[in-house]
Amino acid sequence: MSEFDVEFRAVTKLYGNVTAVSDIDLKLERGAFVALLGPSGCGKTTCLRMIGGFEQPTSGELLIGGAPMQGVPAYRRPVNMVFQQYALFPHFDVETNVAYGLRQIRPKLSDTEVMRRVGEVLEQVHLEKFRKRRIHEMSGGQQQRVALARAIVNKPRVLLLDEPLAALDKKLRTAMQMELQNLHRDLGITFLLVTHDQEEALSMSDRVCVMNAGKIVQFASPQEIYDNPADIFVADFVGKTNKLNATIDTADGRKGLARLDNGSVLPVVKHSGLAGGKSVLSVRPEAIALGAVGSNVVSGAIAGKVTHRIFLGSSVEYSIAVPGVGGILVTTDRNAGGPADLFEPGTAVELRIKPDAPHVFQS
Known part of the structure; x- marks a missing residue:
């Protein structure tokens, strides 16, 4: 059988x-x-x-x-x-x-x-x-x-x-x-x-x-x-993700620097190997840290401004406009010790993407 x-x-x-x-x-x-x-x-x-x-x-x-x-x-x-x-x-x-x-x-x-x-x-x-x-x-x-x-x-x-x-x-x-x-x-x-x-x-x-x-x-x-x-x-199809255009400068097969369209530089790690050149970063919304400007919640941050906020009870979804990059979706867990206050639309914020958060794909 x-x-x-x-x-x-x-x-x-x-x-x-x-x-x-x-x-x-x-x-x-x-x-x-x-x-x-x-x-x-x-x-x-x-x-x-x-x-x-x-x-x-x-x-x-x-x-x-x-x-x-x-x-x-x-x-x-x-x-x-x-x-x-x-x-x-x-x-x-x-x-x-x-x-x-x-x-x-x-x-x-x-x-x-x-x-x-x-x-x-x-x-x-x-x-x-x-x-x-x-x-x-x-x-x-x-x-x-x-x-x-x-x-x-x-x-x-x-x-x-x-x-x-x-x-x-x-x-x-x-x-x-x-x-x-x-x-x-x-x-x-x-x-x-x-x-x-x-x-x-x-x-x-x-x-x-x-x-x-x-x-x-x-x-x-x-x-x-x-x-x-x-x-x-x-x-992109399974779950929500942010697609960020970037150029990858590889230091070795696993680590590198991703340069976004606005000039921001992100350290990235990909365990299966990291090819250089034009790429697309896929970053899940929940993998992005969010904080108020100058709050020291995030370091090495990218500056942006809240354009939309969707309250979901246990979590909150924010759409962040980042100059030269576009809109970035961020999901914060209200029970995970993040910012206690909800950010209003129009608020300047900072966000940080951990090196192991992006998945790097050739564009």
Whole structure:
């Protein structure tokens, strides 16, 4: 038995002259929770549809559980999908919706076995008291759980999730993220989530596959993706970042000086090696120290002025205008011992970027 539930081997998918997916290799380990993350049109949904059997690769090979899927129809694949709009039968009650897939199995299951499995899965998604409830009488979160129950009742090898939380409000979406994580742990099957929501991908999955223009840019843990982006696209797409144009003067392979467009000089360190010349610095907003002018909160500081302030409760976001550089976003944690007072728009401030904060990419 293969240790990988899904494998893409040099898979390309063309729609006429348009390349949706280009020569990708990807392996999903058994029982993993993987998020396909990227902007619209990057190829993530095409990958999901090829796994589900709704599309076939133009070239390359797709395997599920070590078995080639070329020509295997969707209904014969050991996968199930939860669609963004749920695709529930509105004229059926919860029990009948969940049982629908079981009723299609041949040889036919007994009514007793069908009801046993339906009851088991409704208990897993906390809907055992709603068996006879009509779909139109259910809330959005309840409908989402019905869709999940219908997808897992057949015990698929891989569960495909096509932006399943997009229709929910923020509070309910957060609650459903935790429920999906619990369900994944209970079932022990592979979950593959397609989303363009960075927070959703980072908070729910074990591994994140970032895609752009039909290619895989980086496949790593959420922490690795955020802390060590593979290129400027990943740094800019995953989370918030400041992109600063600079010229790098290298002292050795790890340390150097970055000269910004306004002449400011920043010491920089990059553990994977530091190439000289024109570069772009990627600096996370929370990695920048902020203080009032002359407060000695920061040293070796860059002068700027607050243009906007967004109060977020436990943190505050500032937009700082730096002459010759442009706008810099800074996030301060109100519980981390930083400035006690909020800086008003128009206030002159100083900011400092630690040497190990920037990620340096060739421009």
